[in-house]
Amino acid sequence: MKKFLIPLLLFAVLVLFLGAGLKRDPHEIPSPLINKAAPNFSLQTLNGSTPFSPQQFKGKVWMLNVWATWCVSCRQEHPVLVAFSKQIGVPIVGLSYKEIQPQDDPEKKLDLPSQLKLARERGSVWLEKHGNPYTLSVMDLDGRVGIDYGVYGVPETYIIDKEGIIRFKQIGPVTPQTLSETMIPIIRSLENS
């Protein structure tokens, strides 16, 4: 009996590790930016004339949602955001991520202003069609701000607290469940702190 105890124990440990590994999504990479200051930026908005910078929301809890019209998962996520925008109750900033894709402009003929114009047109049409949960949307044409925020897939959503510190990151579409069970409680507690 004693003879089998050690291999059995080792096997149990192995099973535990493998079992835990099965339950984790390898595509969800924990962000090193959690509890760090949200990177600053200044970007043109979808329909305003003045650029937006996160500093304008200092003292407020807000959400940053990365989206694009070409993003398939966003279509799944978008109605949820629209439906919950009232319940969320804090400003939601949309980050229009690389709206102009390389295949849209294979010859690289478009200069920055015309890229911006095209992206704004597309974004507006899309939001009109699917609903607009955003307080405002900023245009990250080259994806630099996305890189600063560690974006590696669209959609991604960040919750940023009053001091401008990232407190939560959702990788992939938000679902009614994650919103009501995780994100909204976090937002409420951040608002009260």
Next chain:
Amino acid sequence: MNRLTIKKSLSPKLALAKSLLRSVMISSLLVLSAGAPSVYAKEAEPMANDVQVEARLVHIAEELRCLVCQNESLSSSHADLAEDLRAQVREQIVSGKSDQEIKDYLVERYGDFVLYRPVVKPMTWLLWFGPFAGLLIALLGLGISIKRRNEKIQEKSAVLAAHSTHSTHSTHSDNDPDSDQQTMQSQDFREPGLGEPTHLEPDSKSELDPQPSLKQPISTAHSKA
């Protein structure tokens, strides 16, 4: 825009470099003219610079993981993000940043996950040293069990030797109070050498009436041991 021109013109430049090399070799071999190589050399100057940047880019990017297709390195991935990140790395190389600075830049944003070679820090000690520790423990365990076994063999053979010379010591069975395991081991050890293991079990019975017939199998077992 500048990045793109570098990238696009890279392969023609490589081809040019090859033909340049060939022509230089041929010209030096044939000692044709002194003018030709110097004409090429002027053009080669900026290209050499780009090649250096590209080489460093590949060197760095091979050590970095693509976030999108996680089993590919940043240098081999075709994902859009990988393209963007390569552009970032290239830009930083040109601006004179060190490899470490560039890696830190990416780790800051994407975490240690981007590094194919994990950093050695308390959290990764198990990862780095765990296998060696495991090996060490296994070797230690093996050593101890071998030593124990040898001791047991010697002990038993001493007892058996004592038996064969008819000297009566009854201490041997007290020496190992525990257990089935030890008896099992010693049986395992003896079985191949002996047809009848029961003869070897040093029990009180055999002591009480030492049979002359016992002598024979014992001595063979002894020699086998």
